[in-house]
Amino acid sequence: MSKVIYKVGDDISTDVIYPGRFMATVLPSETPMFAFADDKDFNKKLRTENIEPGSIIIGGENFGCGSSREQAASTLKGYDVIVIAKGIARIFMQNAINLGLRTIIAPAIEASEGDEIEIDENKVHNRTTGKSFDYEPISPARASIVEAGGLISYARQKLMEKN
Amino acid sequence: MGMTLAEKILARSAGLESVKPGDIIEPKVDLAMSHENAALVINQFMEVYKGTGLEPKVWDPNKIAIIFDHRVPAESAKTATNQKKIREFLKEQGITKFHEIRGDEGGICHQILPENGYVRPGTVVVGTDSHTTSHGALGAFAFGIGATEMAAVWALGKVLNVEVPGTIKVVVTGEFSPSVQAKDLILHLIGKISAQGANFKALEFHGPTIKNLSTSGRLTLSNMAVEAGATAGMVPSDEETIRYLRETAYVTDDIELMVPDSDAVYEQVVEINVDDLSPQIACPNMVDNVKPIEQVKGTKVHQIVIGSCTNGRLDDLAAAAEIIRGKKVSRETRMLIFPASGRIYREALELGYIADFMAAGAVVMNPGCGCCLGIHQGALGTGEVALSTTNRNFKGRMGNADAEVYLCSPSVAAASALTGVITDPRNGGN
Numbered sequence: 343m344s345k346v347i348y349k350v351g352d353d354i355s356t357d358v359i360y361p362g363r364f365m366a367t368v369l370p371s372e373t374p375m376f377a378f379a380d381d382k383d384f385n386k387k388l389r390t391e392n393i394e395p396g397s398i399i400i401g402g403e404n405f406g407c408g409s410s411r412e413q414a415a416s417t418l419k420g421y422d423v424i425v426i427a428k429g430i431a432r433i434f435m436q437n438a439i440n441l442g443l444r445t446i447i448a449p450a451i452e453a454s455e456g457d458e459i460e461i462d463e464n465k466v467h468n469r470t471t472g473k474s475f476d477y478e479p480i481s482p483a484r485a486s487i488v489e490a491g492g493l494i495s496y497a498r499q500k501l502m503e504k505n
Numbered sequence: 506m507g508m509t510l511a512e513k514i515l516a517r518s519a520g521l522e523s524v525k526p527g528d529i530i531e532p533k534v535d536l537a538m539s540h541e542n543a544a545l546v547i548n549q550f551m552e553v554y555k556g557t558g559l560e561p562k563v564w565d566p567n568k569i570a571i572i573f574d575h576r577v578p579a580e581s582a583k584t585a586t587n588q589k590k591i592r593e594f595l596k597e598q599g600i601t602k603f604h605e606i607r608g609d610e611g612g613i614c615h616q617i618l619p620e621n622g623y624v625r626p627g628t629v630v631v632g633t634d635s636h637t638t639s640h641g642a643l644g645a646f647a648f649g650i651g652a653t654e655m656a657a658v659w660a661l662g663k664v665l666n667v668e669v670p671g672t673i674k675v676v677v678t679g680e681f682s683p684s685v686q687a688k689d690l691i692l693h694l695i696g697k698i699s700a701q702g703a704n705f706k707a708l709e710f711h712g713p714t715i716k717n718l719s720t721s722g723r724l725t726l727s728n729m730a731v732e733a734g735a736t737a738g739m740v741p742s743d744e745e746t747i748r749y750l751r752e753t754a755y756v757t758d759d760i761e762l763m764v765p766d767s768d769a770v771y772e773q774v775v776e777i778n779v780d781d782l783s784p785q786i787a788c789p790n791m792v793d794n795v796k797p798i799e800q801v802k803g804t805k806v807h808q809i810v811i812g813s814c815t816n817g818r819l820d821d822l823a824a825a826a827e828i829i830r831g832k833k834v835s836r837e838t839r840m841l842i843f844p845a846s847g848r849i850y851r852e853a854l855e856l857g858y859i860a861d862f863m864a865a866g867a868v869v870m871n872p873g874c875g876c877c878l879g880i881h882q883g884a885l886g887t888g889e890v891a892l893s894t895t896n897r898n899f900k901g902r903m904g905n906a907d908a909e910v911y912l913c914s915p916s917v918a919a920a921s922a923l924t925g926v927i928t929d930p931r932n933g934g935n
């Protein structure tokens with residue numbers, strides 16, 4: 343069971359998740375402190391409260407739209423949160439898969455901050471409201487990267503096969 | 506069954522007879538572009554090699570292009586140090602398609618690639634920048650990827666696990682009114698299909714209006730295809746593509762054109778007629794919050810920006826200079842101009858546009874991304890409003906989450922600079 347720690351609306355861009363002015367910071371070990379930097383309260387919560395791994399951020403449509411900056415995925419991966427959204431923009435979603443940030447597209451998801459969520463192989467269950475929601479299965483192309491433990495190890499396997 | 510342009514290019518690059526949407530392939534890469542975020546790519550590239558006993562060596566130094574543009578000249582010690590590291594890496598690896606912070610060769614990556622003839626029809630281009638879709642204007646399959654994905658490309662020369670996208674055909678007919686441009690068309694399209702209307706899809710532009718459009722205008726369309734979520738935004742290559750490559754990019758070797766099959770299967774067809782299209786404005790804070798200018802004219806703006814990979818080319822500057830020449834930027838606003846490349850800057854100097862802008866009171870900045878992404882130069886004050894020819898108006902985009910950005914064409918930006926409020930450029934701004 344995981345708790346929803348934050349809920350955002352539609353079209354949350356990578357500029358909101360990781361503002362451009364922090365782009366000179368690139369290392370996954372350093373990006374987490376700037377997550378949602380312009381939302382002072384949530385940024386502070388992430389930095390100062392002990393965020394349980396597996397905690398949930400609920401997004402609306404088109405979560406992660408905009409820039410290809412990988413920091414937007416690594417900044418959230420730093421807290422090991424799970425993003426459940428109605429829709430996720432392609433590049434953000436691919437970056438998330440590559441870095442091992444868990445993302446789930448559940449088109450009808452309804453949840454509020456504080457709700458308790460459980461995810462099984464078929465559905466996202468909101469235990470607080472008692473409602474359950476379908477989510478889109480991960481495509482085989484992306485599943486093989488997840489299975490390898492992220493794109494670095496997947497690419498490393500491919501490199502070794504080649505040599 | 507026939508193939509769309511995306512399917513044809515991807516099939517060829519993967520060495521397959523044919524592909525269809527949903528197939529998983531590993532296309533070979535013809536050009537791999539990065540900017541300052543090469544610093545992260547280098548880091549991830551080294552990670553890929555860790556523990557393999559292999560010496561980290563990029564697959565083909567001639568197919569990698571690095572352009573410094575996002576933060577030039579460096580805005581911080583951190584950026585300058587990243588840039589220094591990148592230079593050292595490029596030397597070690599023998600990567601020569603490198604565009605430094607220089608007036609002769611520098612500029613924004615999405616301008617540098619086409620104007621140097623690096624992009625060819627029918628090829629696969631990847632870039633660690635979402636607006637890599639721009640290069641679809643020359644008939645390439647060009648898409649944005651993250652830094653780790655690029656590290657894998659540097660190591661292997663192909664993109665791993667690409668899902669072939671379905672294609673949406675956009676058919677454009679009609680003639681633009683004076684002062685209505687490609688930017689208005691693409692804003693209108695994004696407003697119509699929404700910011701996620703083409704997520705995981707390719708857009709393919711067709712119709713007589715596109716046939717008659719210059720490569721510069723096509724670059725504006727393909728550039729903003731990603732604002733509808735598209736993986737790629739492509740214009741089938743034609744005589745205009747050849748003209749651009751020969752006359753502007755000085756390409757002398759063979760150019761092979763590639764067009765979709767006549768019986769290609771599209772997931773959706775969107776038709777647009779531009780005969781009666783007004784100048785379009787994307788209102789805060791979403792690129793698909795698009796309104797015709799009639800609905801927003803008179804809105805006060807504190808900063809006008811002309812430039813970026815969307816609209817910082819010579820014809821954009823020409824359209825603005827035409828309106829500004831001999832007049833004054835209103836004291837109620839300020840005007841910043843960022844030519845998209847050093848070459849465009851020099852051409853604009855020779856043609857007198859730069860003098861026109863400065864005499865009118867505009868500030869002309871060095872080529873590069875400038876204030877487009879809110880890192881340095883031209884941040885907005887709290888409560889301020891910008892009107893910009895760039896491509897994004899997300900909250901915080903210009904460096905301040907408590908400011909607003911409207912997006913428009915160069916003609917609208919120029920006409921509005923004279924008044925300090927959003928102004929319709931048609932009929933001389935009246």
Ligand code: SF4
Pocket residue numbers: 574575613614615634636813814815873874877878895896
């Ligand atoms: S001009 Fe703006 S949109 Fe274009 S590459 Fe630079 S930052 Fe990105």
